[in-house]
Amino acid sequence: MPRNGLLIHYEWCTGCHACEVACKQEHNFSGGMCGVRVDEVVTVGPDKVHVDFIPLVTRFCDLCAERVKGGETTACVKHCQAMCLTYGPVTDLAKTMEKTPRSLIFAPR
Amino acid sequence: MAKKEDKVVLSTLWSAGCGSHGGCGCEIYVKDGRVTRVEGNRNHPFNLGRLCPKGLAIPQYMYHPDRVTHPLKRVGKRGEGKWQQITWDEAYDTIEKKFKDIRDKHGAESVIFCQGTGRDIGGPITFLMYAYGSPNWVQVGLAGHSCYTPRLGAMFATQGAYCVLDASQFLEKRYGSPEWTPPKYIIIWGQNPAAGCHDGFYGHWIIDCMKRGSRLIVIDPRATWFTSRAEVHLQNRPGTDGAIAMGMLNVIINEGIYDKEFVSKWCYGFDELKKRVQEYPPEKVAQITGVPQELIIKAARLFARNKPSAIQWGEPVDAMPQGTVVAQAINHLWAITGNIDNPGGNVIARNSHGVTTYPFTSAELTNLYGAELVKKLNEKRIGANDYSMVKNFRGWVQPDILLEQMETGKPYPVRAAWIQTSNIIGGQAADARRHYNAMKKLDFVVCVDLFQNPTTMALADIFLPAVSICEKESFRSWWQPLGVTVKAVDAVGECKSDWDINLEMAKRLATNPIKYQNTRELIDDRLKDGNTNFEKLKAKGCWEFPPEGHPTRPYYRYEKGLLRGDGKPGFDTPTGKVELYSKRYEEWGLDPLPYYEEPKESPVSSPELFKKYPLILTTGRRSPVFFHSEHRMIPWLRELDPDPIVEINDKTAAELDVSNGEWVYIENQRGRVKFKARVTPTARPGVVTAPHGWWLPETDGREPNLFSTWDHNINNLTSMGNQGKSGFGGTNYRSSLCRITKIKD
Ligand code: SF4
Ligand code: SF4
Ligand code: SF4
Numbered sequence: 072m073p074r075n076g077l078l079i080h081y082e083w084c085t086g087c088h089a090c091e092v093a094c095k096q097e098h099n100f101s102g103g104m105c106g107v108r109v110d111e112v113v114t115v116g117p118d119k120v121h122v123d124f125i126p127l128v129t130r131f132c133d134l135c136a137e138r139v140k141g142g143e144t145t146a147c148v149k150h151c152q153a154m155c156l157t158y159g160p161v162t163d164l165a166k167t168m169e170k171t172p173r174s175l176i177f178a179p180r
Numbered sequence: 181m182a183k184k185e186d187k188v189v190l191s192t193l194w195s196a197g198c199g200s201h202g203g204c205g206c207e208i209y210v211k212d213g214r215v216t217r218v219e220g221n222r223n224h225p226f227n228l229g230r231l232c233p234k235g236l237a238i239p240q241y242m243y244h245p246d247r248v249t250h251p252l253k254r255v256g257k258r259g260e261g262k263w264q265q266i267t268w269d270e271a272y273d274t275i276e277k278k279f280k281d282i283r284d285k286h287g288a289e290s291v292i293f294c295q296g297t298g299r300d301i302g303g304p305i306t307f308l309m310y311a312y313g314s315p316n317w318v319q320v321g322l323a324g325h326s327c328y329t330p331r332l333g334a335m336f337a338t339q340g341a342y343c344v345l346d347a348s349q350f351l352e353k354r355y356g357s358p359e360w361t362p363p364k365y366i367i368i369w370g371q372n373p374a375a376g377c378h379d380g381f382y383g384h385w386i387i388d389c390m391k392r393g394s395r396l397i398v399i400d401p402r403a404t405w406f407t408s409r410a411e412v413h414l415q416n417r418p419g420t421d422g423a424i425a426m427g428m429l430n431v432i433i434n435e436g437i438y439d440k441e442f443v444s445k446w447c448y449g450f451d452e453l454k455k456r457v458q459e460y461p462p463e464k465v466a467q468i469t470g471v472p473q474e475l476i477i478k479a480a481r482l483f484a485r486n487k488p489s490a491i492q493w494g495e496p497v498d499a500m501p502q503g504t505v506v507a508q509a510i511n512h513l514w515a516i517t518g519n520i521d522n523p524g525g526n527v528i529a530r531n532s533h534g535v536t537t538y539p540f541t542s543a544e545l546t547n548l549y550g551a552e553l554v555k556k557l558n559e560k561r562i563g564a565n566d567y568s569m570v571k572n573f574r575g576w577v578q579p580d581i582l583l584e585q586m587e588t589g590k591p592y593p594v595r596a597a598w599i600q601t602s603n604i605i606g607g608q609a610a611d612a613r614r615h616y617n618a619m620k621k622l623d624f625v626v627c628v629d630l631f632q633n634p635t636t637m638a639l640a641d642i643f644l645p646a647v648s649i650c651e652k653e654s655f656r657s658w659w660q661p662l663g664v665t666v667k668a669v670d671a672v673g674e675c676k677s678d679w680d681i682n683l684e685m686a687k688r689l690a691t692n693p694i695k696y697q698n699t700r701e702l703i704d705d706r707l708k709d710g711n712t713n714f715e716k717l718k719a720k721g722c723w724e725f726p727p728e729g730h731p732t733r734p735y736y737r738y739e740k741g742l743l744r745g746d747g748k749p750g751f752d753t754p755t756g757k758v759e760l761y762s763k764r765y766e767e768w769g770l771d772p773l774p775y776y777e778e779p780k781e782s783p784v785s786s787p788e789l790f791k792k793y794p795l796i797l798t799t800g801r802r803s804p805v806f807f808h809s810e811h812r813m814i815p816w817l818r819e820l821d822p823d824p825i826v827e828i829n830d831k832t833a834a835e836l837d838v839s840n841g842e843w844v845y846i847e848n849q850r851g852r853v854k855f856k857a858r859v860t861p862t863a864r865p866g867v868v869t870a871p872h873g874w875w876l877p878e879t880d881g882r883e884p885n886l887f888s889t890w891d892h893n894i895n896n897l898t899s900m901g902n903q904g905k906s907g908f909g910g911t912n913y914r915s916s917l918c919r920i921t922k923i924k925d
Contacts, residue, residue: 151230
């Protein structure tokens with residue numbers, strides 16, 4: 072079994088929170104538990120203020136183990152409104168990452 | 181699917197649940213008669229499989245323990261929170277008797293029919309209102325009806341049609357459609373598209389376009405994700421957007437970089453416009469707006485020289501002083517650059533297949549209900565006789581005039597209100613306290629809603645429980661595709677759909693017999709205009725685009741004679757052209773050309789007040805997880821945005837001695853509310869922004885607390901009576917003054 076993970080092309084992440092709620096719905100999480108958390112990062116550059124968002128995968132992410140068994144992708148990947156998340160074997164994701172500036176790979180399991 | 185659901189129902193979202201202006205195609209997963217999940221439908225061209233957080237939280241919304249699931253009648257005093265469960269029959273009997281008594285004694289016009297935000301409610305509420313015989317359809321408290329109506333009215337006057345940014349949404353193959361091309365430049369004008377589906381435009385289409393090469397020009401007092409990625413950011417003083425538009429027109433016209441062929445062939449009044457914009461040279465506009473003139477010039481040049489380009493605008497445009505004039509000026513920007521109904525420009529948007537779900541214009545009301553009835557009722561419509569544009573463009577009441585009328589009883593008293601999915605006092609109403617006082621006096625109030633909220637608690641005599649989007653049938657044609665909402669499960673408790681409630685009520689109240697046995701018959705009758713019906717659309721997966729050559733399909737319809745009633749090429753305006761000098765505005769007694777007007781309360785126009793309240797307050801900042809005043813009780817969403825937050829620039833906050841996370845009072849001559857400070861360089865110095873619609877459903881709903889609406893609703897600080905000369909637009913939701921002090925405990 073290849074090791075799977077999530078590629079997060081956060082250049083496009085708008086901070087819309089869809090991934091978080093998709094994850095909560097998929098797992099029926101309550102009490103603030105969630106497999107992903109999106110943080111806002113504000114930086115002041117020489118000519119403008121930058122607003123970026125970075126999704127961080129938490130200890131509760133199981134890469135949607137139940138869901139992906141049936142061939143479906145993860146709930147966050149499916150619903151990401153900016154379409155900036157990819158699920159798959161980390162080796163494949165790493166190849167994609169070579170072409171995607173401002174990206175991260177999470178391999179939670 | 182890994183999970184063992186019994187069935188998956190395809191449907192279209194556009195109502196309570198996710199709540200918003202809608203259009204997303206969804207898959208509703210059902211097990212044992214309950215909705216277990218709501219997901220996006222990949223085969224739906226609107227959202228392409230995605231959903232926003234509000235859509236993904238629908239199951240928690242539907243099965244929330246606080247949902248009202250039976251009809252209720254008030255047994256204590258208004259606001260005491262004492263309710264008794266009653267049957268639908270008793271509720272209907274009571275309403276029928278009251279409404280008939282009022283009609284007999286005082287006339288049907290003394291009952292107002294009140295809706296909230298623009299979703300499928302516009303259909304059922306007008307249906308019931310006309311059946312009863314009242315002309316008074318209104319979003320109570322929405323000052324100047326400043327949510328899309330001013331922009332729609334300006335576009336209707338100028339070009340006889342509405343336009344939206346072309347993100348390929350009118351074509352089934354979307355981004356793969358050979359005839360489509362992305363806009364080279366997108367101007368985002370006063371909006372955070374990432375927060376939802378404003379005006380029926382799925383916000384992330386902007387990101388889709390950016391990935392395909394679109395570049396950004398953003399006009400926004402705040403720094404945002406979009407401004408970070410923009411080539412030009414015009415960070416103007418709130419309220420001055422009209423000046424920016426005039427300045428950009430000045431540059432484009434004086435530098436001769438407009439589309440000369442389009443202007444000479446298809447526009448009327450260019451010379452008059454040219455003369456008018458001379459009053460707005462960039463240096464003057466820079467002074468008014470606080471934006472460096474080189475940026476204004478740069479934005480104008482990039483937009484005009486790169487065709488196709490398009491403008492995506494937001495509600496702040498409506499709220500500007502003289503909102504219909506600001507919208508007109510922005511319309512002129514896409515018009516003189518020839519970006520009308522071209523691929524990647526501002527494409528003409530019409531109700532799919534010509535089907536009306538939610539009547540936008542008086543013309544649509546007339547089609548549905550007959551010219552005679554609409555004309556007759558207009559005589560009594562509140563505000564219609566004060567404003568020609570209100571009278572002629574759209575069937576709304578003028579809300580600022582309505583408030584005065586409720587207070588004074590002149591020219592006739594308002595006796596009762598039918599309030600359907602609208603949190604007036606805790607949501608849209610400017611000067612919430614004034615509305616509370618005025619509406620408290622009404623003889624009889626019916627609220628149709630899903631949850632108790634500050635308005636239902638304060639006012640309702642009868643509460644009718646409505647269903648969410650997964651529990652009902654409905655249809656949608658705003659703009660495209662044509663779609664249907666399919667009922668996935670039985671209603672929760674005894675709840676009923678807005679369409680069913682209004683049809684059943686209409687049968688009891690109508691002066692003429694109602695020809696529909698049930699809602700399905702009504703929907704099918706309306707879908708006839710599109711040559712289809714509910715079952716056919718459902719079988720197709722819930723959506724359909726109009727056939728090739730249909731006048732509700734793009735592009736270049738003005739060349740093909742598809743816009744005018746007489747079938748001639750051109751636009752559906754008095755001159756047949758895009759009217760840069762508006763004949764309709766002239767006929768309505770308005771200036772036919774655009775101009776700039778300063779907000780009534782601002783450092784410039786009220787310097788004395790500014791000394792006392794030295795910060796500019798702009799309200800209505802959108803959260804991606806809430807829709808207006810909804811969703812505060814949904815844990816999955818509230819966790820992500822738990823408190824009412826006011827954004828303050830870091831330097832401004834230092835002067836005020838306010839630190840990040842501290843609770844502060846925002847205060848002006850009208851009231852005081854508590855917000856938590858977010859200190860951030862993204863805010864413009866001296867400008868504070870607050871979201872609207874905050875109440876705390878977890879606190880006491882009874883008076884005087886009313887779910888803490890008096891503590892946290894920013895509309896305790898805004899005011900009525902600032903409407904534009906047209907009757908639409910021109911409120912101070914986006915630009916008033918305030919001060920901030922930290923709360924010392
Ligand atoms: S992969 Fe699944 S579990 Fe992990 S964050 Fe995404 S939705 Fe949650
Ligand atoms: S859904 Fe996508 S765009 Fe939205 S916050 Fe999550 S990663 Fe970012
Ligand atoms: S984008 Fe609009 S229609 Fe789609 S789920 Fe969100 S609120 Fe509903």
